[in-house]
Amino acid sequence: MTFRHPPAFPLPHADLEDLERRVRHALRTADDSALDVLGYGEITLVLRLRTAAGSFACKRLPAFPDRDRFESYRDGLDAYLRRLAERGLTVAPTEVWHTSGPGGRITAYCVQRELPPERLCSRLLHTEDEAWAKNFFVRFLDRVDAAVGPTTGLDAQAANWIDVDGELTYLDVTTPLMRDARGREQLDVRLFFTSLPWILRDVVRLAMAKSIFDKFYETRGVLLDFLGNLHKERLGALVPAFLEEANARLARPLTADEVAAYYRDDARMWELIQRLRAADRFWHRKVRRRTYPFLLPPPVDR
Numbered sequence: 001m002t003f004r005h006p007p008a009f010p011l012p013h014a015d016l017e018d019l020e021r022r023v024r025h026a027l028r029t030a031d032d033s034a035l036d037v038l039g040y041g042e043i044t045l046v047l048r049l050r051t052a053a054g055s056f057a058c059k060r061l062p063a064f065p066d067r068d069r070f071e072s073y074r075d076g077l078d079a080y081l082r083r084l085a086e087r088g089l090t091v092a093p094t095e096v097w098h099t100s101g102p103g104g105r106i107t108a109y110c111v112q113r114e115l116p117p118e119r120l121c122s123r124l125l126h127t128e129d130e131a132w133a134k135n136f137f138v139r140f141l142d143r144v145d146a147a148v149g150p151t152t153g154l155d156a157q158a159a160n161w162i163d164v165d166g167e168l169t170y171l172d173v174t175t176p177l178m179r180d181a182r183g184r185e186q187l188d189v190r191l192f193f194t195s196l197p198w199i200l201r202d203v204v205r206l207a208m209a210k211s212i213f214d215k216f217y218e219t220r221g222v223l224l225d226f227l228g229n230l231h232k233e234r235l236g237a238l239v240p241a242f243l244e245e246a247n248a249r250l251a252r253p254l255t256a257d258e259v260a261a262y263y264r265d266d267a268r269m270w271e272l273i274q275r276l277r278a279a280d281r282f283w284h285r286k287v288r289r290r291t292y293p294f295l296l297p298p299p300v301d302r
């Protein structure tokens with residue numbers, strides 16, 4: 001086993017066990033209305049856990065088939081957190097909690113302290129003024145530029161940052177984006193795509209996965225994704241001003257048309273994924289009468 005850093009904060013073990021019991025119950029009964037949802041991502045939802053020691057953001061990972069797969073995930077996450085810190089990024093302190101199930105399977109969560117949800121940057125871009133938005137974007141560009149490179153990726157959309165006391169804090173580390181020198185993804189991509197039924201069965205789609213990830217490893221792609229997602233957040237009005245600022249730093253400038261076209265493609269891809277997963281969930285529950293093992297976010301209005 002590799003050396004593990006001292007914990008950033010003590011994990012509320014008993015509360016997490018209770019949370020996992022409630023999640024299993026929710027999955028079994030196909031009723032997640034009793035879970036306290038802190039936020040939604042594309043892939044899953046983030047649960048809030050209130051405890052005597054404070055409130056936590058809990059991100060349930062896909063089940064690991066065995067301890068080796070789990071440990072290599074955890075090592076990868078630790079390496080990613082170290083790498084981002086070295087590159088000057090402030091990341092929400094993140095711990096991994098896990099519990100073993102039948103047959104050696106492991107259920108795990110990425111756990112962070114809950115940061116003030118009203119400080120989520122996708123929200124602040126709605127509530128604060130233009131001067132704030134401009135100042136945010138300059139700080140954001142510095143962060144992205146310093147962190148991103150051929151072996152280190154970032155999913156930098158506005159909903160992945162919380163602005164705490166003027167410090168941009170990055171949240172979305174559950175899918176560590178790291179590549180080796182030959183450009184191979186270090187993440188257990190297959191495991192993380194188990195909630196996407198089609199991708200596992202089709203080798204061609206797996207090849208496509210590489211191009212899904214490519215953009216996260218260069219500043220231009222990260223910015224294109226960020227700007228495209230502003231349309232999803234109904235923040236399209238900010239695109240022209242942000243484009244100008246971004247292009248001052250890019251060798252190959254981005255255009256508003258490129259951003260809009262990117263968003264249309266990206267929206268179509270996620271819509272397809274959401275529809276396929278909803279169909280898969282229906283198949284599990286209604287046809288095979290089995291428990292569907294993932295918490296899904298509700299459909300996004302794109």
Ligand SMILES: Nc1ncnc2c1ncn2[C@@H]1O[C@H](COP(=O)(O)OP(=O)(O)O)[C@@H](O)[C@H]1O
Pocket residue numbers: 038039040041042043044045046057059092112113114115116117120159160171172173174
């Ligand atoms: N530590 C946290 N404190 C407060 N809210 C959080 C925290 N982590 C995540 N969230 C909320 O949950 C949403 C999804 O979390 P994220 O880590 O980006 O997961 P995903 O990979 O599913 O996008 C965020 O956009 C935010 O609204």
Ligand SMILES: [Mg+2]
Pocket residue numbers: 041042159160172
């Ligand atoms: Mg996210």
